[in-house]
Amino acid sequence: MIELKNVSHDFEIGKKEHKSIIPVLRNISFTVGQGEIVTVVGRSGSGKSTLLNVISGFIHPKEGGIFIDGTKVSDLNEAKFADFRLKHLGFIFQSFQLIPSMTAFQNVELPLILKGVSDTERKQKTKEILEKVGLLEFKDHYPSELSGGQQQRVSIARALIVNPPIILADEPTGSLDSETEEDLLNFIIKLNKELGITFLIITHDERVARIGHRTIEIADGRVLEEAVSV
Ligand SMILES: Nc1ncnc2c1ncn2[C@@H]1O[C@H](COP(=O)(O)OP(=O)(O)OP(=O)(O)O)[C@@H](O)[C@H]1O
Numbered sequence: 001m002i003e004l005k006n007v008s009h010d011f012e013i014g015k016k017e018h019k020s021i022i023p024v025l026r027n028i029s030f031t032v033g034q035g036e037i038v039t040v041v042g043r044s045g046s047g048k049s050t051l052l053n054v055i056s057g058f059i060h061p062k063e064g065g066i067f068i069d070g071t072k073v074s075d076l077n078e079a080k081f082a083d084f085r086l087k088h089l090g091f092i093f094q095s096f097q098l099i100p101s102m103t104a105f106q107n108v109e110l111p112l113i114l115k116g117v118s119d120t121e122r123k124q125k126t127k128e129i130l131e132k133v134g135l136l137e138f139k140d141h142y143p144s145e146l147s148g149g150q151q152q153r154v155s156i157a158r159a160l161i162v163n164p165p166i167i168l169a170d171e172p173t174g175s176l177d178s179e180t181e182e183d184l185l186n187f188i189i190k191l192n193k194e195l196g197i198t199f200l201i202i203t204h205d206e207r208v209a210r211i212g213h214r215t216i217e218i219a220d221g222r223v224l225e226e227a228v229s230v
Pocket residue numbers: 011012013022024042043044045046047048049050051
C-alpha cells in the first residue's frame with residue numbers, strides 16, 4: 001500500500017537574488033490500496049513525474065510523509081531507500097531504460113546481482129521470468145535487436161524479477177504503437193489479477209488511464225479529482 005500525506009514539493013531555480021521558487025506538488029494526499037491499479041493523469045507540467053520521483057525516493061519532498069507497505073519511506077536516507085526500492089518497488093519507464101551493452105537475459109538478471117543472489121538461483125529465476133513474458137527465445141538479443149514491445153517486456157521482466165509488491169510506471173506505453181500498447185495493458189491487468197501486484201501508472205493516454213480501478217487527476221500540483229472506474 002502507498003499512502004501520501006500532505007506532500008508538497010518545490011524546485012528552486014537560479015542563484016541568490018535571481019532565485020525563484022516553483023511550487024510543483026501542493027498538499028497531495030491519496031492512498032493506493034494493495035492490489036489496486038491506480039492511474040494518474042494531468043496535463044504536461046502538472047507534476048506527474050515529480051510525484052512519481054517523490055514516491056520512488058529519487059526526490060525528497062519538502063513537506064509531508066510517504067508510507068509504503070508500513071514504512072515511512074520519506075524518512076529513509078539514500079542508502080536505506082535504495083535497499084527498500086530493491087525489495088518493494090519495480091519500475092517501468094517510457095524509454096525502457098535497458099542497458100544497451102547487455103543482452104535481454106543480462107538486463108533481467110541485473111537486480112538479482114545487486115541483491116547478491118547466488119549464480120544458480122539467478123540463472124533459474126531469470127529464465128522463468130523471461131518465459132513468463134514470452135521472451136525466452138530472445139534471451140541473447142541486445143535491446144537494439146528487439147522491437148519496442150519486446151524491449152518493454154524485458155523491462156517488465158526486470159521489474160518483476162525481485163517479486164515487487166508494487167510497480168510504478170511512467171508513461172509505460174508512450175513509445176509503443178497502439179496494438180503493442182493493447183498487449184502491454186492486457187499484460188499489466190493479468191499481472192495485477194494473477195499476482196496481486198499493485199500498480200501506480202502515470203499517463204497522458206486515455207486508454208491507459210482506463211485500466212485503473214481509480215484515476216487521480218493532477219492539475220497545478222494538486223489532486224483535482226478522483227474517478228472510480230465502473
Ligand atoms: N529538476 C527540476 N528543476 C526545476 N523545475 C523542475 C524540475 N523538474 C520538474 N520541474 C518543473 O516542475 C513542473 C512539473 O514537472 P513534471 O515533470 O513533474 O510534470 P509532468 O506532469 O510529468 O509533465 P509531462 O507530462 O510533460 O512529463 C514543470 O513546471 C517543470 O518545469
